[in-house]
Amino acid sequence: MKKLYSNKWVILSLVLPGLFLFIFAILAPICLSVYYGFTNYSGMGSYQFIGWENYKNLFHDAAFGTSLRNSLLLALGFILIQHPLAIIVAAVLDKIGGKGEHFFRCVYFIPNVISVAVIAYLWKFIYNPDFGLLNNIIKAFGGKGDINWFSYDNAIWAVLIVLIWHGFGWGLLIYYTGIKNIDPVLYEAAAIDGATQVQTFLKITLPQMKPVIQVNVTMAVISALKQMETVYLLTNGGPGNSTQFAANYLYQQAFKAYKYGYGNAIGVVFIIICLLVTVILNKIFEDRDAKVKVKGVA
Amino acid sequence: MEQIGTKKKKKKMSRPVLYVILIIVAIIQIFPLVWLLDFSLASSSEMFTNGLLILPKKIQWGNYVKAFVDGNFLWYLKNSILINGLAVLLVIIVSIMSAFACRRMRWKLSTFVKTLLLMGLMIPIHATLLPNYKIYSQLGMTDTIWALLIPYVAFSLPQGLFLMTSFMESIPVELEEAAVMDGCGIYRILFQIITPMLKSSIATVAIMTFLNNWNEFMMASTYLSSDKWKTLPFSVLEFTGEYSSNYAVQFAVMALTAAPAVIVYILLNKHITKGVAMGAVKG
Structure with a gap:
């Protein structure tokens, strides 16, 4: 048995495909990014090594600062708006049970299976000043309904609304699963003690959900950092750089502004930030519940 | 309340x-x-x-x-099904193999390799767009199916590996010991004894991989230039031209593009909900 299970060739044949994919699709590109990050390569032709120049420039780059601020805003939007709503709705779903429970759970997740390509274009129409749904809703409630949703000041909120809306079902489903895993004995005990539903929710559901909340919060922060697709199609970072996000910015710099070297430098810093944030959040939460492992959402 | x-x-x-x-x-x-x-x-x-x-x-x-014909719907749908189907299959096979090697086989570097492979979870995909574009064009891989398949599998693998290892832990070692007594080799143990027991986790990994990649378009639009391997999101993304002022047809193409995923979701909604819940909570 032992001999069979430590046969080096067998082991190698089993891990090789996975290792190859990791090296070819993840590790090699990162090394290449580090390399190009030290150059002034435009994407074609020749280039020189310019040392830390790109990184120095990045430090003073207002657009990159805006990107990080926007990620922070999005993370706050997820944590302060999407998640509390998701927890409450999950608790309500659990309460009503039966067919309603399944029906609503299914309905809430539908936007999540639809491509960002469709979602972004759809919301462009929803925000349309001429026949858009949102302005028409405001009119229906007696407002003027002539808001330019993609103006310099409004655009970031328009983007946040779409992202919070689109990701709601995902957050909900995870909280819902967490609630389903709570031991029913706890609820029975609460009922015997005469607790009201709100008390039960605050004193039992929420504390029991702590590990799930921690995982969800970490995932929300990381997906806020990694945001690209929606913003790429909705505003492409504009107007100005008001809705810029790091991933979108590095893409623009490399392929639109022909600063491939600079784009890669942004990529390197971006990877480091993502790693650091994941590690820090894990450390913060680890102390309370050592069992919870957290991962990013690709 | x-x-x-x-x-x-x-x-x-x-x-x-x-x-x-x-x-x-x-x-x-x-x-x-x-x-x-x-x-x-x-x-x-x-x-x-x-x-x-x-x-x-x-x-x-x-x-x-108009949306169906001029949106190239069937062509893109065929590409999406083919590429995602292959990606799911590869993720399952490779993650079972890696999980078994890192979890059950006895070698010094097993924990290190597992940690390394799981690192992929923390790397933002979009940071690899620029260098990968360079690599694929150097290797003449742009505009081929590999330019999508390799990154799709690579970025779904860490999650697959994570789920497979945690499920594999619940399989009793005695089972394998008996198989070894009977003279089974490692590959037979892995594919004929272990794999069939991983059914529910295979379903979970398949669902998560599908959800991750079905709607992906950033890599596709970076690494592909022709329509040959472009996937379903492109029937929306490339649909303007003669219909740029015909909004109604644009709405139709969006609805049509969304339809396959929504229909499959509604049909399989119980399994998908379970899969996502397992994947998210275990992961």
Whole structure:
């Protein structure tokens, strides 16, 4: 048995495909990014090594600062708006049970299976000043309904609304699963003690959900950092750089502004930030519940 | 939620209140999609209205015909099914192999390799777009199926590996010991004994991989130039041209592009919900 299970060739044949994919699709590109990050390569032709120049420039780059601020805003939007709503709705779903429970759970997740390509274009129409749904809703409630949703000041909120809306079902489903895993004995005990539903929710559901909340919060922060697709199609970072996000910015710099070297430098810093944030959040939460492992959402 | 427990009816939370909450949230989540469907069946000239929904004078099925034909729907759908199917299959096979090697086989570097492979979870995909574009063009891989398949599998692998290892832990070692006694080799143990026991986790990994990649378009639009391997999102992304002012047809193409995933979700919704829940909670 032992001999069979430590046969080096067998082991190698089993891990090789996975290792190859990791090296070819993840590790090699990162090394290449580090390399190009030290150059002034435009994407074609020749280039020189310019040392830390790109990184120095990045430090003073207002657009990159805006990107990080926007990620922070999005993370706050997820944590302060999407998640509390998701927890409450999950608790309500659990309460009503039966067919309603399944029906609503299914309905809430539908936007999540639809491509960002469709979602972004759809919301462009929803925000349309001429026949858009949102302005028409405001009119229906007696407002003027002539808001330019993609103006310099409004655009970031328009983007946040779409992202919070689109990701709601995902957050909900995870909280819902967490609630389903709570031991029913706890609820029975609460009922015997005469607790009201709100008390039960605050004193039992929420504390029991702590590990799930921690995982969800970490995932929300990381997906806020990694945001690209929606913003790429909705505003492409504009107007100005008001809705810029790091991933979108590095893409623009490399392929639109022909600063491939600079784009890669942004990529390197971006990877480091993502790693650091994941590690820090894990450390913060680890102390309370050592069992919870957290991962990013690709 | 406020007016819930007066002392007399402690246990019965007023159900109408609960339903009102659920219905409001459902309207917020679904109404934009209803609006999309509604406008896709109208004609463009009817759209400039102040009402929320249009009652089309005549239902314009023609919009969908145009979307279907000029949106290259079938071609893109075929590519999506093929590429995602292959990606799912590869992720499952490779993650089972890696999980077994790192979890069950005895070698010094097993934990290190596992940690290394799981690192992929923390790397932002979009940071690899620039260097990968360079690599694929150097190797002449742009505009081939590999330019999508390799990154799709690579970025779904860490999650697959994570799920497979945690499920594999619950399989008793005694089973393998018996198989070894009977003279089974490692590959037979892995594929004929272990794999069939991983059914539910294979389903979970398949669902997560599908959800991750089905709607992906950033890599596809970076690494592909022709229509040859482009996937379903491109029937929306590349659909303007002669219809740039015909909004109704654009709505139809969006609805059509969304349809396969939504239909499959509604049909398999119990399994998918379970899969996502398992994947997310275990992961």
